[in-house]
Amino acid sequence: MSNRIRPYAWGSRTALAELLGEPTPSAHPQAELWIGAHPGDPSRLVGSGSSAGSAPQSLVDRIAGDPAGQLGSEAVDQFGTRLPFLLKVLAAAEPLSLQAHPTMEQAKAGFAAEERAGIDINAAGRNYKDASHKPELICALTEFHALCGFRDPQQTVQLLAELGCPELERYLGLLSGQPDENGTRALFSSIISMPSAALDPLLDAVLAACVRRVKDGSEFSAEYRTTLELGERYPGDPGVLAALLMNRVTLQPDQALYLGAGNLHAYLSGTGVEIMANSDNVLRGGLTPKHVDVPELMRVLDFSVGPVPVINPVPDGPGVWRYPTPAKEFALSKLLPDDAPDGVLLDHSGPQVVLVTAGTAQLHGAAAAPLTVPKGRTAWIPADESGVRITGAATVFLATDGL
Template identity: 50%
Template sequence: MRILEGLVRPYAWGSRTAIASIQGRPVPSAHPEAELWFGSHPAGSARCVDESGPEQPLVDVISADPVSTLGPASTEAFGDRLPFLLKILAAEEPLSLQAHPSAEQAREGFERENARGLALDARDRNYRDPWHKPELMVATTPFDALAGFRDPHKTIELLRELQVSELDHYLGMLAGQPDSEGLRAVFTTWLTLPEAMIRRLVPAVLHGAVEVLAQGRTQFTAELRTLCELGEDYPNDPGVLASLLLNRVHLEPGQGLYLPAGNLHAYLRGTGVEIMANSDNVLRGGLTPKHIDVPELLRILDFTPVDPADLTPSVRTLGAEQIYLTPAPEFRLSRVELDGTGLRHASSICFDMPGPQILSVLSGAIEVRPVDGTPLTVPAGRALWITDSDPDVIVHAASSRTVFYRALVPVAVSSAGDAEAGGVAVGEHASAAVD
């Protein structure tokens, strides 16, 4: 059991306040801070920083004894690596339009690019490892995103409402085939248009959006405002047009969004806790200066229309723990709120699951007491690493209100014959549910 210091990723789209505020540092920060990584990803590992051992990267701690740290079930399923990456993500500006491959596509693509002799850090490399990358985002502030292709009939309504003559051809394509193949045809056409046509089409669409918004009579206000914002930042990018085909999703704090393989998406704005399979495979489709491989993106995309409700994970509440249920075998994420006063929520919770776990504190502080050992206090902005070989722990609120997120490997829990189990709340208000 070790305290973890996360790794801050200073991407340009990040916030100068969100992560610094969580960690109690002065705001604004000197540069944008986009993500705080708690994991052992090869591109950046969290560090063990407590006094129980030398300061060292978590990836080195795991590689020194993977079976003891990860447990036999996890190593058998995923090898000598932590199968998930836990992050705090803070987006002040939109991220790139992107999708992730399935497990089979990732393995095949990785082997194919290896055979071509592409270096792992090559700019035009699509597959940097043989793993898929399902991911779950849980909002901690109001959070906006584009996710999955919208019902084509609704998109037809949107395109007609714009009344842009330059869109008539594409509207006809979709109206003539209002299904996944029609979506594929329109999206493919837009991504492969000559730049000169994009330079004419995007401004015309933006002008139409401004006209509709000025009238104030549209059911697509959020979609059109997003279109205009993206057009201002990426005036000659076909990804601006692609946003017209996608669901505009808004999350309130505590709500989740699960993104399976092939789902085209872009986070727009907000702060949240994100967990994903430990992979770096991204196929981009626009809103970025980075490498875009259109044929490969089209090969892995799922054009099946999706209702945003189908991307919302179900939540199971066990005492003070809210568990977000997804089909991903690499991770399970839950939110825990404890009350140091004992008036509204449980003040403590006991964890006895096998496999590796990370507890990331978002507000307040926790005191973690192993059955036989010295307690550790973990403040907001840091996390706790618990190995498979560590004893059971009791987590106490070390402040009047504490919120932390718990990540574990469900295959390890399942192998122990307790796939549905979660934390057991203890104390007078053990049965209190999290808001």
């Protein structure tokens, strides 16, 4: 497969280039390697299934020409004639925006309402690009830092109180007087909707207090330091204050986070393999110059509080480690073919995508010669090609539907 890179400003100039064996640093930031059949940047199939010398074929077109053969009848019955997941390699050198994704019901209703209103699909103020939810999983390839979900209110009260910032007192009272989901909602709502005349002096005071507390070696130094970094990159943005209400999570390589509907999150830095339902629906909450629809965001957000479960892969046979999630659209596994006596058999009944992140793998199927997939490269295995076996001294991520 040939895959496209999206060059967002927050991307790394080294991570994706090194993965792909290209010169570093790259000329421009490289943020996301898209692998799949999203209409915005579909992968192209090179060789496999095509006559020698023929032009690469879009995976979208390949699936459209034979949905049942490429996706399998069960996936077509469940999701229709489009690949239900999108796989990415994400490389963040700077923080992404605060964002959340809707439930399936919210997405369907929101998309229908904006269609009825005649809002252009590419309009800056458009919230819903399709009628699907967007659960996602991020698996760390390097140490990976993120903000994810709302912290336990008692800890947040302690964190804010330790700042010793008088300008925060009236807002702190919203949470200390009601240290639960409702108090978290009230405080977040006050922050995200604050007019600039009130926000700017409050931000200045909070950032000055963060400087003092970092120097003092507070137990919340990591959170205060993150706030300072966000304040420098996004001056005057309410998301800088909102970040103080959230869990700051550090993933070690191979650990993962599952982000369901309504989870407010922002990736801060690191490289990871990301898989998600094939959707573009994003409700932003700050740390961005893009459109923020506060009422719609508040309707979508899940204000559950507490620590975020970090997912460690579980063994699923020789050389196979699986990341359990409730998603039906996708499943992700890590494969170490050399740890299995005869390699790993890829016997899923639906579509499969292979991504090699280290070493070189060989795919053995019906063809006389195995397909060699080196580091940074990918391969598409349609549902009607059963019994493919993968071997080699390699680290491989396998993406499938979750059926």
